[in-house]
Amino acid sequence: MTTSRNPFIEDDDLAGIPTTTTAPATPKAAEAKQVAKPAIKTNRIMSATTEEDDDSDAVDLVADHDHLKAKAVLPCVFPKESNKTVRYALVKDFKAYQRYTHFLEGVNGKGLTVICPGKDCPECAKGGYHSSRRKIAALAIKYETGNDGKFAQGTTKPSLSLSFVNLSPTAYSVMSECPSESEDVYSIDFKCILKSNKIGWDIFRMSSPPAYVKAGMEAEVAELAAPYADGKVLKSRLGKVVSAIEMKVMLYGSAADTTPTLDDLESVL
Ligand SMILES: [Zn+2]
Numbered sequence: 384m385t386t387s388r389n390p391f392i393e394d395d396d397l398a399g400i401p402t403t404t405t406a407p408a409t410p411k412a413a414e415a416k417q418v419a420k421p422a423i424k425t426n427r428i429m430s431a432t433t434e435e436d437d438d439s440d441a442v443d444l445v446a447d448h449d450h451l452k453a454k455a456v457l458p459c460v461f462p463k464e465s466n467k468t469v470r471y472a473l474v475k476d477f478k479a480y481q482r483y484t485h486f487l488e489g490v491n492g493k494g495l496t497v498i499c500p501g502k503d504c505p506e507c508a509k510g511g512y513h514s515s516r517r518k519i520a521a522l523a524i525k526y527e528t529g530n531d532g533k534f535a536q537g538t539t540k541p542s543l544s545l546s547f548v549n550l551s552p553t554a555y556s557v558m559s560e561c562p563s564e565s566e567d568v569y570s571i572d573f574k575c576i577l578k579s580n581k582i583g584w585d586i587f588r589m590s591s592p593p594a595y596v597k598a599g600m601e602a603e604v605a606e607l608a609a610p611y612a613d614g615k616v617l618k619s620r621l622g623k624v625v626s627a628i629e630m631k632v633m634l635y636g637s638a639a640d641t642t643p644t645l646d647d648l649e650s651v652l
Contacts (some may be wrong), residue, residue, distance in 0.1 A: 388581060457616055460546040461584050462577050469576075470532040471523045471546065472593035475569040476606045479521035484552075486516065486570045490633050503627035505634055519550040520617040522608050524595050532574040532589055534543045541594050545607040549620050561588040569593075 461470045472477075483499040485506040498518075499507065527542035528534055534541055550558065562571050572589040595604050611617060625633070 419550045421612050432511070438443055457611065457620075458525075458546050459620075460525050461575055465577050465579060465581065466530070467577065468574055469549070469591055470526045470528045470533045470574050470594075472526075472572045472595060473548070473569050473587060474522040474524055474604055476546075476605070477522045477608050477612060478614060479519050480614055480617045480619075480621060481517045481519045482624070483582070484516045484518055486631075487630070494617055495633065497630060497633070498624045500625055500627045500630060505627065505631050506612070516552050517555070518546075518621050520620045521548050521550075521553050522546075522611055522617065523548045524593070524604055524607075526594060527573070540598050540600065541599070543595055543604070545604075545611075547617060547620060551583070554586065557584075559587045561586060562591075563588070566591050 423426045460469055462469045475511075483498050485499055487495045487497060487506070496516075501507075524543050525543075525546040528532070548554075550557075558573065559567060561573060562568055565570065570593070571591040572593045574587045574589040575584045577584055
């Protein structure tokens with residue numbers, strides 16, 4: 384079914400040709416849950432120094448520390464201001480990372496999204512679902528474009544920088560619906576715009592193949608991404624992992640019958 388879509392002509396604006404877009408799905412319930420999400424970092428550029436990254440323990444040498452510090456400026460691709468369009472693509476051949484989350488109703492007033500600690504998780508023990516509540520972080524290429532997501536006329540090599548996407552379950556499902564039949568999430572450029580209510584982003588299909596691929600910049604992109612191949616920075620962007628004990632305290636005000644053991648402490652990771 385390629386009657387309405389020729390990826391090399393209709394969908395590529397490197398030659399200044401308008402692109403097609405797909406309306407994103409916006410499930411109401413999922414959106415409502417996003418409202419309560421900011422308790423865990425989801426939509427901020429990661430320049431804040433007060434955030435605890437769970438890869439902070441991984442820094443064991445001065446040299447390593449500098450190395451990680453140099454990488455830690457990796458910004459989130461999603462715009463924070465209304466009416467700002469960002470065009471991006473996922474970096475192929477690099478792993479994405481995921482964490483399962485739970486939404487703890489009533490905790491901290493509005494409820495709180497936490498990363499599932501795995502072993503001894505009180506929410507999993509209750510039969511709480513989390514497979515549909517995962518968070519995903521992946522490397523992305525952010526392009527310099529006009530606010531319509533298009534390149535200046537005559538552009539043959541787009542300006543780009545390395546970035547990442549931090550996806551809520553809703554954002555991930557919206558993104559997954561963008562590629563058409565013969566495509567996947569790595570074979571298209573996306574365009575995202577902050578919703579007018581500032582909760583979540585609208586994400587659209589912009590073009591295929593991604594502009595960086597069409598412009599022959601794959602080697603350049605691979606070089607930019609290489610320092611992040613170990614996943615440490617991406618994983619840290621998924622948020623702090625709470626322990627099963629910490630979660631019980633949040634839920635019940637105490638860890639109840641749980642005695643901390645070395646296993647408990649280790650299951651945090
Ligand atoms: Zn769990």
